[in-house]
Amino acid sequence: MRSSAEDLTTRARIRDAAIRLFGRDGFARATVRDVASAAGVSPGLVIHHFGSKAGLRDACDHHVLAQTATQGREKADPVSTRQLIQDYMNHPDQYADEITYIRRTLSDESEAGDAFFDAVVKQTQDIIHAGMEAGTIRKFNDVRSTAVVIASNSLCILMLGRHLSRTLGAAGPESHGIGPELLRQLTLPALEIYTHGFYTDARFLDAAREAINSNTSTGREHAP
Amino acid sequence: MRSSAEDLTTRARIRDAAIRLFGRDGFARATVRDVASAAGVSPGLVIHHFGSKAGLRDACDHHVLAQTATQGREKADPVSTRQLIQDYMNHPDQYADEITYIRRTLSDESEAGDAFFDAVVKQTQDIIHAGMEAGTIRKFNDVRSTAVVIASNSLCILMLGRHLSRTLGAAGPESHGIGPELLRQLTLPALEIYTHGFYTDARFLDAAREAINSNTSTGREHAP
DNA sequence: TTCCGGATTGAACATGTGTTTAGTCTATGA
DNA sequence: TCATAGACTAAACACATGTTCAATCCGGAA
Numbered sequence: 001m002r003s004s005a006e007d008l009t010t011r012a013r014i015r016d017a018a019i020r021l022f023g024r025d026g027f028a029r030a031t032v033r034d035v036a037s038a039a040g041v042s043p044g045l046v047i048h049h050f051g052s053k054a055g056l057r058d059a060c061d062h063h064v065l066a067q068t069a070t071q072g073r074e075k076a077d078p079v080s081t082r083q084l085i086q087d088y089m090n091h092p093d094q095y096a097d098e099i100t101y102i103r104r105t106l107s108d109e110s111e112a113g114d115a116f117f118d119a120v121v122k123q124t125q126d127i128i129h130a131g132m133e134a135g136t137i138r139k140f141n142d143v144r145s146t147a148v149v150i151a152s153n154s155l156c157i158l159m160l161g162r163h164l165s166r167t168l169g170a171a172g173p174e175s176h177g178i179g180p181e182l183l184r185q186l187t188l189p190a191l192e193i194y195t196h197g198f199y200t201d202a203r204f205l206d207a208a209r210e211a212i213n214s215n216t217s218t219g220r221e222h223a224p
Numbered sequence: 225m226r227s228s229a230e231d232l233t234t235r236a237r238i239r240d241a242a243i244r245l246f247g248r249d250g251f252a253r254a255t256v257r258d259v260a261s262a263a264g265v266s267p268g269l270v271i272h273h274f275g276s277k278a279g280l281r282d283a284c285d286h287h288v289l290a291q292t293a294t295q296g297r298e299k300a301d302p303v304s305t306r307q308l309i310q311d312y313m314n315h316p317d318q319y320a321d322e323i324t325y326i327r328r329t330l331s332d333e334s335e336a337g338d339a340f341f342d343a344v345v346k347q348t349q350d351i352i353h354a355g356m357e358a359g360t361i362r363k364f365n366d367v368r369s370t371a372v373v374i375a376s377n378s379l380c381i382l383m384l385g386r387h388l389s390r391t392l393g394a395a396g397p398e399s400h401g402i403g404p405e406l407l408r409q410l411t412l413p414a415l416e417i418y419t420h421g422f423y424t425d426a427r428f429l430d431a432a433r434e435a436i437n438s439n440t441s442t443g444r445e446h447a448p
Numbered sequence: 449t450t451c452c453g454g455a456t457t458g459a460a461c462a463t464g465t466g467t468t469t470a471g472t473c474t475a476t477g478a
Numbered sequence: 479t480c481a482t483a484g485a486c487t488a489a490a491c492a493c494a495t496g497t498t499c500a501a502t503c504c505g506g507a508a
Binding site: 449450451452453454455456457458459460461462463464465466467468469470471472473474475476477478 | 488
């Protein structure tokens, strides 16, 4: 859905180059000169358009946030975030920059990262509520905490993508990140746990319940 | 178990200050002058002891890696990584710097991060194998992938700690990270999913199995 | 005591980097 | 046609930062 680089305004080209470089190298390491050179433009023009490097970052934040907000509202995959990743699977090259940018945004402290995380949690929560009514998802007492756990588990594919593809040997060595092959390898194990659980019985859960109920202060509650 | 700052050699004081600052601000943003000042020392001395800023980073990597490797070998918590986090719960102030440093290490590309992740996965894999034989953990066909999923789910507490405590309102606003309160809030929801599963039946799992088996090439496999 | 090597410092150096500035070019509207 | 506004550049500026260097301090060995 995105036009080729030639069709974009200079401002948009600079912003897209910044999204790529900020995501790849981080905000601190990526220099204004790098961005300018990647956009085929002089450093001064970057400042001319965005006021400062921080202003450029804000523009990137808003753009990526808007970009990801438009999608995702319609689809409702129970394993959440996967609707975004699913989308990415079908257009890997097109969204790769946004994906890595979001990862950086979630790592570094930033309002954009906060907003994105909250959006994912809220969406997950809605999905759980709907699934509980439809009977496809088990009933949970604390839906909010459950949503947070599920959302985190989904997002960790994003955060740890590099390590996942590295250990699983998915995707070539050049693609340091999330690829269709990686998602295919992780889907079944994750769904199996989400379907049948990980433990054979409830003894760990019960033990944790007791430990937490009895010992509310800091202490040595060994979960297992 | 660690001596107070006064008892450490200057070299160790510099390294600990670097671990704190690299973890808090990132390698690029934290300057040699910052580290020197935090250690109460001149910038030149930092270079004198470590050769360069990169050398200082290497020293930090090795130290943190060694520090975390010594622990964890004995304890064997099924929800893994939690043995490290558990340990942290009992000495929050003492390990806080190492924790945040590891988070940065897992985000930025680094051999230390790779090694740490691989160690966690391997340990998780061992735990799963043991649990499968003992009958406490369900039998999984692909133990390796399952271990990767479980390890990632555990590590995301580390990666997303800031967001987790933010949305769950655990710990005061000054502690931007993982605290005992956060772990207490997440343990039960996570264990519940690990015990009883997330879905009520296997229809999502079966659908995904079919989709992946039939459509091996890139395509639009909507997991549901 | 004397001497030596390492710890340590303050200042300087070289470079990278965000930003400014003066000026050019180009299209558009009167 | 002319004038004006904005896109755009090249150069310069100011400052931060990694690193070097000469000099000093200090403890221990001879």
